[in-house]
Amino acid sequence: MSSDVLAVAEHRRGVLRDVSYELISAGELLADATGGDLHVAIIGGDTEAFADDLNRKGVDYVHTVSEGEEFNHDVHVQAVEALHAEIDPEALVMANSVNGLDYAPAVANSLDLPLVTDAVGLEYDGDLTVTREMYGSKVETTVEVSGDQYAVTFRGGEWPAAEGVGDAEIGEFDVDIDTDTGSSVTGFEEVGGGDVDISEADFIVSIGRGIEEEDNLPLIEDLVEATDATLASSRPIVDSGWLPKNRQVGQSGKVVTPDVYLAIGISGAVQHVAGMKGSDTIIAINTDPNAPIFDIADYGIVGDLFDVVPELIEEFS
Amino acid sequence: MKVLVTVKEVAEVADDFEIEGTEVGERYLEYDLNEWDDYAVEEAVQLKEDGPAEEVVAVTIGPERAEETIRMALAKGADRAVRIWDDVLEEPDLLDVETKTNLLAAVVEEEEPDLVLTGVQSGDDNFGATGVSLADEIGFQWAAVVNALDYDHDEGVAHVHRELEGGVEELTDVELPAVLTIQTGINEPRYASLRGIRQAQSKEIAPKSLADLGLDAGAIESELDLTSMYEPESESDATIFEGDASETAAQLAEVLREKGVAE
Ligand SMILES: Cc1cc2nc3c(=O)[nH]c(=O)nc-3n(C[C@H](O)[C@H](O)[C@H](O)COP(=O)(O)OP(=O)(O)OC[C@H]3O[C@@H](n4cnc5c(N)ncnc54)[C@H](O)[C@@H]3O)c2cc1C
Ligand SMILES: Nc1ncnc2c1ncn2[C@@H]1O[C@H](COP(=O)(O)O)[C@@H](O)[C@H]1O
Numbered sequence: 001m002s003s004d005v006l007a008v009a010e011h012r013r014g015v016l017r018d019v020s021y022e023l024i025s026a027g028e029l030l031a032d033a034t035g036g037d038l039h040v041a042i043i044g045g046d047t048e049a050f051a052d053d054l055n056r057k058g059v060d061y062v063h064t065v066s067e068g069e070e071f072n073h074d075v076h077v078q079a080v081e082a083l084h085a086e087i088d089p090e091a092l093v094m095a096n097s098v099n100g101l102d103y104a105p106a107v108a109n110s111l112d113l114p115l116v117t118d119a120v121g122l123e124y125d126g127d128l129t130v131t132r133e134m135y136g137s138k139v140e141t142t143v144e145v146s147g148d149q150y151a152v153t154f155r156g157g158e159w160p161a162a163e164g165v166g167d168a169e170i171g172e173f174d175v176d177i178d179t180d181t182g183s184s185v186t187g188f189e190e191v192g193g194g195d196v197d198i199s200e201a202d203f204i205v206s207i208g209r210g211i212e213e214e215d216n217l218p219l220i221e222d223l224v225e226a227t228d229a230t231l232a233s234s235r236p237i238v239d240s241g242w243l244p245k246n247r248q249v250g251q252s253g254k255v256v257t258p259d260v261y262l263a264i265g266i267s268g269a270v271q272h273v274a275g276m277k278g279s280d281t282i283i284a285i286n287t288d289p290n291a292p293i294f295d296i297a298d299y300g301i302v303g304d305l306f307d308v309v310p311e312l313i314e315e316f317s
Numbered sequence: 318m319k320v321l322v323t324v325k326e327v328a329e330v331a332d333d334f335e336i337e338g339t340e341v342g343e344r345y346l347e348y349d350l351n352e353w354d355d356y357a358v359e360e361a362v363q364l365k366e367d368g369p370a371e372e373v374v375a376v377t378i379g380p381e382r383a384e385e386t387i388r389m390a391l392a393k394g395a396d397r398a399v400r401i402w403d404d405v406l407e408e409p410d411l412l413d414v415e416t417k418t419n420l421l422a423a424v425v426e427e428e429e430p431d432l433v434l435t436g437v438q439s440g441d442d443n444f445g446a447t448g449v450s451l452a453d454e455i456g457f458q459w460a461a462v463v464n465a466l467d468y469d470h471d472e473g474v475a476h477v478h479r480e481l482e483g484g485v486e487e488l489t490d491v492e493l494p495a496v497l498t499i500q501t502g503i504n505e506p507r508y509a510s511l512r513g514i515r516q517a518q519s520k521e522i523a524p525k526s527l528a529d530l531g532l533d534a535g536a537i538e539s540e541l542d543l544t545s546m547y548e549p550e551s552e553s554d555a556t557i558f559e560g561d562a563s564e565t566a567a568q569l570a571e572v573l574r575e576k577g578v579a580e
Contacts, residue, residue: 012481071487073459096445098481101437101498102461105414105446106453114540115414117444129544134442135330139341140549143411147540182458182492192484203578227579239502245484252480260578281576283569284555288332290548297555299572301565311566316579 001148003036004089008080009054010097011045012071013188016053019095019154024162026122026154027093028058033124034090037061041173043079044068057164063173074181076103077110082175084111089149091128096153098252108151116143117153128152136267137292157274192245192253201230204258206249206276208234210265210286210305214242220264223309226316232256234266250275264305268293285309318470318493320370321430322361322395323421323448324354324377326386327441339410339546350386353436357499359506360466361434362394369470370432372396376424378406378417384522391517392509398522399424405527405534410543414446419537421447422454423530432475433496437462448498459496460489464503 007027009020024040031038037060042050047064054062065079080103084092092111094104096118108115120140121131128145130152198204205227207220224231231247238248249256251271261279266272268284268291276282277296284297285305294300301308326348334345350358364370375390375398377383387398401420406412425433433455435448452459464486465478479487480500491497509517527536558565573579 012485073461077453098462098479101445102449102459102479105448105450106459108446109415109418109450109453115444115446115450116541117414117446133549134546135328135341136440138330138334138548139336139546141339141543141547142545144542144544145540146542150540183460183489185487185489187488189478189486189488190484191486203573227573229579235501241505251482253484255483258578260573260576262573281572283572285569290332294555294557295552297553299569300553300555300557301569302557303562303565307562308566308569311563312570314563315566315570 001088001090003034004039004087005031005034005036005091005093006039006041006083006087006089007093008076008095009040009042009050010071010095010099011042011050014046016050017095017097018161019097019156020054021056021161022156022159023093023095023154024054024056024059025159028162030091030093030122030124031058036090039063039087039089040168041065041080041083043076044070044072047172051170055166055168055170056162057166058162059166059168062168062170064170065173065175067177068179070185071099072183072185073103073106074183075177075179077106078177079173079175080107081110083173086173092149092151094151094153096155100153104151104153111151113149113151114145114147115151115153116145119152119154120158136269138290155270192248194244194246196230196246198230198232198247198249199254199256201256202259203227203229204232204256204260204279205229205262205264206232206234206266207237207264208266209236211237214240217242219306219309223313226313229262234272263293263297264309266293267291268296318364318370318431319428320361320364320373321425321428321433322354322357322373322375322390323433323435324358324375324387324390325351325436325439326377326379326383327351327439329441336546336548339543341546348382348386350389351436351439353438353440353499353501355506356501356503357434357436358390358393358395359504360499363504364432364468365394369468374399374428374430376401376421378402378412378420380407387522388517389509391520391522392513393507394513397520399525400522401525401530403527405537409537409539411539411541413539413541414444414450416537416539417447418450418454419532420530421451423532424525425451425455427530431494433457435496435498437498437500448496452496457494457496458491459498460491461498462500463497464500466497466503
C-alpha cells in the first residue's frame with residue numbers, strides 16, 4: 001500500500017464540474033498529511049482537455065481513461081477499481097454528488113473499503129477523522145477510520161477550488177472496460193422550464209414545509225402580491241405538487257441570487273442552501289432557533305409564520 | 318416479479334435538545350418512517366397494483382421499536398415484512414454502510430427479489446449509500462436518485478430518470494434484477510387507510526437474528542467509529558428581530574423597504 005491519495009474528478013456534458021477542483025484541494029490537504037502523492041483520475045469525455053485543466057497546484061499525476069462521453073457507473077466502477085489496484089492508495093476520494101451516489105458506494109463495497117460519505121471536514125494524525133453532519137445539519141459528528149485504506153466522499157462547496165497550474169504527469173491509463181453490463185444512458189432531459197424564471201427575480205419569497213398544508217399557501221401568495229415578490233419554494237412543496245418544478249430552489253432545482261431571499265418555514269438543508277446562498281440578503285422566519293438557515297441568514301425572526309406573515313402583509317397593504 | 322423495499326425508522330430531533338455522549342438524548346427524538354422510503358414503498362405498492370409485481374416485502378434493520386414503522390409500510394400495502402435485529406447490533410453507535418449491506422444482502426439471498434427499492438438516503442444520518450453498495454454486493458444492476466420509473470415487463474427493463482443537479486435528468490435503462498434508490502417526488506405516497514392499518518395487524522413481521530441469516534459477528538465488524546457528537550458552533554451573525562409578531566414584522570418590513578425590494 002502507498003500513502004497516496006486518488007481523487008476522481010467529475011464532468012458533465014462537456015465541462016468539469018466545480019466539485020472536481022474542490023476534491024483537488026481536499027485531496028492535497030490529505031496527501032500533505034499522509035505524505036503521499038495526489039493522483040487525479042478523469043474518466044470519459046474530452047479527457048485531454050480535462051486533464052490539462054485538472055493539472056492544478058498540488059496535483060502529481062493525472063490519469064485519463066478515455067471511455068465514453070458521459071458518466072456511466074459501470075465504466076466508473078471498473079476504471080476506479082483498476083486505478084486503485086495500480087496505485088494502491090491509502091485514500092480514495094470522490095464527490096458526494098448525484099453521480100457520486102451512483103458509483104462511489106459500489107466501488108467502496110467492491111474494493112472492501114470502509115466508506116464515509118458527505119464529509120465536511122478532515123483531520124489526520126496517522127488515522128483519518130472525518131467530520132460529518134446528522135439530523136439535517138443540527139449536529140456534527142466525528143467518525144474515525146481505523147482501516148489502512150478507505151474511501152471518502154466530499155460534500156460540494158466545503159473546500160476551496162484548487163487554482164494555479166501544477167506540474168503533474170499526465171498519462172492515459174490503459175484498462176479493458178466491459179461496456180455490456182445491463183445499464184445504459186439513453187439521454188438527458190431539462191426540467192423546470194415554463195412561464196417564470198425565478199433566477200431573474202430581485203425579491204424572492206420562498207416557502208418550505210413549515211406551511212404544513214396546501215390550503216395554507218394562499219397566505220404566502222397574499223404576501224407575494226402585497227410585496228410584489230416572486231414566489232419560490234423548497235423541494236417538499238414541489239414534491240407534494242403544490243407548486244410547479246420551476247419554483248424549486250436548490251441543488252436539483254434553480255440557483256437564485258436575488259437582492260433579498262425571504263425563507264419562510266425552510267430549515268436550510270444543504271441541498272436547499274446550494275441554490276440560494278448567493279443571495280445578497282437572506283432573511284429567515286422559522287420557529288426553530290437552531291434551524292441551520294439562521295447560520296446563513298442576515299436577518300431572522302424566530303417565530304411562527306402563521307403569526308408573522310399576516311402582520312407582514314398588513315405592513316404592505 | 319417480487320419487490321423488496323428497504324425501510325428505515327429515522328429519528329428527528331426536537332427544536333431544543335441535548336447531546337448525551339455520542340447520541341442525542343432519547344427524550345428529544347421522535348421516530349418516523351424515513352421520508353425517502355415512504356416514496357419507495359409507494360412505488361413498490363403501485364407496481365403491485367398495476368400488475369407487474371406479485372409480492373412486496375418490506376425489510377428493516379432496527380430494534381423492536383421499529384415494528385411501528387414497518388407496520389406503516391404494511392398498512393400502505395406491503396404484503397409482509399422482515400425485521401433484522403440482534404443484541405450485538407445494540408452496541409455500535411454507528412451502523413455503517415458496510416454492515417447494513419451485509420445484513421440486507423443476506424435477506425436478498427433468502428427472498429430472491431427481482432427488484433429492490435431503497436430510499437436515496439436516510440434522513441437522520443444521510444449516508445446516501447446503502448442501496449448502491451447493496452447492488453454491488455448482490456450482483457444486481459442499479460440506478461441512484463431515481464425520480465421516474467417505467468417498468469417494461471416484457472423486456473425486463475426499468476426505464477428510469479435519474480435526477481441530476483441543476484434541473485437535468487438522466488434517462489437510463491436498467492436491466493433487472495436491479496436496485497433503484499428512490500428520490501422524493503417520484504409519486505404521491507398514500508396515507509394508510511383505516512382498513513390498511515387493521516390489515517397490517519395480521520401481516521407477518523419475521524424477526525431475523527444474525528444467526529437466522531447465517532451470519533456471524535464478522536458481518537458487522539466496522540472500521541468506522543463514531544467518536545463524538547456536538548452542536549456545531551453557530552456561524553450565525555444574523556440580526557434577530559425581537560418582539561411580538563407585529564413588532565418583528567415591522568422591523569422586517571423596514572429592511573425590505575431599505576433594500577428597495579418592497580414598498
Ligand atoms: C439528492 C437530493 C437533492 C435535493 N434537492 C433539493 C433541492 O433542490 N431543493 C430543496 O429545497 N431540497 C432538496 N433536497 C431535500 C433537502 O434535503 C430537504 O429535505 C429539504 O430542503 C427540506 O425542505 P424544508 O426546509 O422545506 O423542510 P424541513 O426540513 O422539514 O423544514 C421545515 C422548517 O419549517 C420550520 N417550521 C415548522 N413550522 C413552522 C411555522 N409554523 N412557522 C415557521 N417555521 C416553521 C421548522 O422549524 C423547519 O425548520 C434534496 C435532497 C436530496 C437527497
Ligand atoms: N436500518 C435500515 N434498515 C432498512 N433499510 C435501511 C436502513 N438503513 C438504510 N436503509 C435503506 O437505505 C437507504 C439509504 O440509507 P443510507 O445509506 O443510510 O443513507 C434508506 O433510504 C433505506 O431504504
